[in-house]
Amino acid sequence: QVQLVESGGGLVQAGGSLRLSCAASGRTFSSYAMGWFRQAPGKERELVAVITDGGSTTYANFVESRLTISKDNAKDTVYLQMSRLKPEDTGVNLCNAHPVYYKWGQGTQVTVSS
DSSP states (O other), rough: OOOOEEEOEEEETTOOOOEEEEEEESOOOSSEEEEEEEEEEOOEEEEEEEETTTTTTTEEEGGTEEEEEEEGGGTEEEEEEEOOOOOOOOOEEEEEEEOOSOOOOEEEEEEOOO
16 A cells, blocks of 8 residues: 655745655555645645656646656655745645545645745
8 A cells, every 4th residue: 555755844934945755655656647736724635736757747827936846766756846935835735646546645734934
């Protein structure tokens, strides 16, 4: 059974940066597209970025080039580099296959203060 473990979140000031990691155990995801999702307080979960098995990337419109998704197949880990963070980026960030396939992990909390 695949387990997804997200880490790297924290409290930062607006304009700051964070690097999130998502480690998958149980199998390799190199053959699957993976995505980062976020859930802001009181809002539904939304897709933020996707990276395909071939390494192509796509982003939600609100990303505005502030986020970069990448992966290390050898480590079964997907990353999300976040820069120029805004208070509206506050929320729990999670990863999963795209389309969603695995059981959700706990996510990692990102809090951006103004």
